[in-house]
Amino acid sequence: MTSAGNSKEVKKDEIAELARRRGFLWQAFEIYGGAAGFYDYGPLGARLKRRIEEEWRDFYTREGFYEIETTNIAPREIFESSGHLESFADQAVVCNHCKNFFRVAEGVKVSENCPECGGELEAAGEFNLMFQTRIGVPKGESDSGVKKSEGYLRPETAQGIFLNFQRLLRFNRDKLPFGIIQIGKAYRNEISPRKSLIRLREFTMAEAEVFVDPKEKNNHPRFEDVKDRMLRIVPGEDEGGEEEEESLEEAVRSGIIANEYLGYHIAKVDEFLERIGIPRAKVRFRQHLREEMAHYATDCWDAEFLSERYGWMEIVGVADRGDYDLSAHASFSNADMSVHTEPEKIIPHVIEPSYGIDRIIYALLESSFYEEQVGKEKRKVLRLKSEITPIKAAVFPLLNRDELKKKAREVFQKLRDASIFVEYDDSGSIGRRYRRQDEIGTPYCITIDYETLEDNTVTIRERDTMKQVRVPIAEVKDVLLKRE
RNA sequence: GCGGCAAUAGUCUAGUGGUAGGACACGGGCUUCCCAAGCCUGUAACCUGGGUUCGAGCCCCGGUUGCCGCACCA
Numbered sequence: 001m002t003s004a005g006n007s008k009e010v011k012k013d014e015i016a017e018l019a020r021r022r023g024f025l026w027q028a029f030e031i032y033g034g035a036a037g038f039y040d041y042g043p044l045g046a047r048l049k050r051r052i053e054e055e056w057r058d059f060y061t062r063e064g065f066y067e068i069e070t071t072n073i074a075p076r077e078i079f080e081s082s083g084h085l086e087s088f089a090d091q092a093v094v095c096n097h098c099k100n101f102f103r104v105a106e107g108v109k110v111s112e113n114c115p116e117c118g119g120e121l122e123a124a125g126e127f128n129l130m131f132q133t134r135i136g137v138p139k140g141e142s143d144s145g146v147k148k149s150e151g152y153l154r155p156e157t158a159q160g161i162f163l164n165f166q167r168l169l170r171f172n173r174d175k176l177p178f179g180i181i182q183i184g185k186a187y188r189n190e191i192s193p194r195k196s197l198i199r200l201r202e203f204t205m206a207e208a209e210v211f212v213d214p215k216e217k218n219n220h221p222r223f224e225d226v227k228d229r230m231l232r233i234v235p236g237e238d239e240g241g242e243e244e245e246e247s248l249e250e251a252v253r254s255g256i257i258a259n260e261y262l263g264y265h266i267a268k269v270d271e272f273l274e275r276i277g278i279p280r281a282k283v284r285f286r287q288h289l290r291e292e293m294a295h296y297a298t299d300c301w302d303a304e305f306l307s308e309r310y311g312w313m314e315i316v317g318v319a320d321r322g323d324y325d326l327s328a329h330a331s332f333s334n335a336d337m338s339v340h341t342e343p344e345k346i347i348p349h350v351i352e353p354s355y356g357i358d359r360i361i362y363a364l365l366e367s368s369f370y371e372e373q374v375g376k377e378k379r380k381v382l383r384l385k386s387e388i389t390p391i392k393a394a395v396f397p398l399l400n401r402d403e404l405k406k407k408a409r410e411v412f413q414k415l416r417d418a419s420i421f422v423e424y425d426d427s428g429s430i431g432r433r434y435r436r437q438d439e440i441g442t443p444y445c446i447t448i449d450y451e452t453l454e455d456n457t458v459t460i461r462e463r464d465t466m467k468q469v470r471v472p473i474a475e476v477k478d479v480l481l482k483r484e
Numbered sequence: 485g486c487g488g489c490a491a492u493a494g495u496c497u498a499g500u501g502g503u504a505g506g507a508c509a510c511g512g513g514c515u516u517c518c519c520a521a522g523c524c525u526g527u528a529a530c531c532u533g534g535g536u537u538c539g540a541g542c543c544c545c546g547g548u549u550g551c552c553g554c555a556c557c558a
Contacts (some may be wrong), residue, residue: 013551021495021509033532033548127556155558191485191556199557251485294558377520398517427511431519432500449517459518466519 015365016196018380022440024048025197037193037201040045040360044440047390047421049204049361052276053183055387056206056355059272065179065208068168070160072185075135076150081332082159082325084130085152122335127190130155153187158352161209162325163257165337169211176339176348177212179442183357187399195310197362201399204357211267211348213341214323226267233257233301236287256287258299261351262320269303269316269353277385278315278360279367282306298326305363316357323347364388368441374466383464393444393460393480394423394437398430408448410456411473418477422446438463444480 019025023042027034029189041049057067079085123300137150154160161168161180172178183206193199227249234243235256246256250265288300296319303316326347330337338345368383384394395412397404397474405426412424423442425433431448437445445461452458452473459468471479 016550017495027549030549034550036549084558105526132493194551292557296558374519379520396518400516404517429516429519429521433519433520434518435520445519447518451517461518468518 005311014371014380015369018369018382018439019045019365037190037199039197039200044390045361048364048384048388049357050389051358051388052357053204053206053365055276055324056272056357057183058183059268059275060179060181060208063179063208063268065210066171066179066183067183068161068164069184070157070164070182072154072187073133073135073151074154076152076160077332078159078163079130079152079155080225082162083295083328084155103149112199127299128257129190131187131189142216156186156208156354157182157184158209158325158354159203161207161349162329165326165329166209166335169339174339176341178209178217179208179210181206181208196315197358198310200358206355206357208265208353210261210351212261212351213346214349215346217349217351218262220260220264223260223264224298226264226271227252229267229270231266231270232284234284234286236289261349262299262301262318265351265353266301266303266318269318269355272355273303273316273360276360276364276388277368277383278305278363282363282367284312286330288310295320296321298324299324305359305367307363307366309366313355315361315363317352317354319352321350321352323349325350331389377435379435379438381389381438381463384441384443386443389441389443391423391437391440391442392421393446394425394428394433394442395446396424396433396448397426398447398449400426401452404448404450407452411446411448414473415477415480420477420480434466446476 022044024045026040026042028034028040037426061067076085131153132331133151135149135155137149156400161182164296168178168180183204185202186205187202190199190201193201196202199477227247228246229248231248231251232243233251233256235241246262248257248267251257252260257263257266270280270283270285275279282305284304285301286304286307288297288302293300299320301318302314303318304312305315307313326337329335330347338347364384365382370381370383372379372381382389393415395408395415397408408426409424412422415422423437425436427433434445445462445463447459447461447468449459451470456473457470458473458476459470460476461468
């Protein structure tokens, strides 16, 4: 990737404006006034998202993990067991004076005064991040009927994997370790969603649940492969909290990262983010402080992206969930979640990398957006990796003349027939067409000129350098498909 | 959720009570042998619901959405 010394001054709304105008991202329900926290992906956004998901799927499939697909809606008792209902279905109070927010479950009542400043407290309503729904027709008022009919939209995809643990273990012929992945929607009724894709009420998560014998957590079979990877890490309170750069091996040996499995997956997250084009200089791993840890986690590291607009923000979480989930479901459902190992039966521990796909898309758009001066004109360009761009290449006739257009359409169709996603454009000047493709990140533009008619060669113009090479039509496909 | 500010073509914007204007983009045409050039031409907008007024894009109230701060983010 070249950056050619261009200014990286991003006016704050440029990315949102581009994303809207060019069909990446639209506010949902727009013609009815919209609703906060919901976005639709337009034609280019949907393609970009799909390609990132495909890279992710491919990445974890190479780890040997199978993908499953579980429901978005689950009956109430699932979340009673998982702890999600209890953890945030409380009444909340807010202080009139200092505006601090308290959960009733933490022992603060409306009748009391604010523990922070002594001000008056006011009921702030139900504090419930899960969307509630009904399953089927409620049967009368009986306890059991109401209970069965009450459902929730999942706040994470993970639970669907835990619920199928026995089946998955059997599928894996009763052996540990194994990993299962899932990509899907999750739902959280955020109090105030903001910052475009950063806090959504409906969003896409990509999660891997890795089940491991707790005794084996310091014995990852491929730790060697990643141990020398340098990581930028910010340890939690016990380790001092100073940002440092060290190898994965050092971090694990010194105890900053608790075990090899956790460390291995932190390194894998780092590798994936690099692979899809998040600049390494903008990524760090920060350990959660105890009070910010989710109820299920014993340890958690966030991969954070340094946004020019929002500062450091979480894009991936890597949690050690211990045996929390399997034990909880075992005790509430009476299912046996244990695994027979020699010499004893154990409840596996879970290491979980959890990716926020929408946030990653934001990070990619922001970090790949450049505005640069070319002659008298400004050029906007998305320097996305060619593996994830919505469009692989555009085909142009140099001039709007019939013989060139005919040949260009032939080349276009040939590439389409080879399942390469290309676009055709003959409107306006050639320069205008290059610019249109630049701002949606298309890595290559293929131009048909009079020389093409003589010797069947075309020019391929590269997005980042704007340089051209002339190649025979027969070789175009190979150039487009080569990995950088 | 609270407070402040805002909302006009696809985008950015002008318009302080009386005919909604521009730029860019987009479509059509001309031109053009490689980077948003030029010429002609066309499409296209006052977030929403009330109120005040002879008359509201403009003033008032509610809602929605966005931005900023606070809070929240299991």
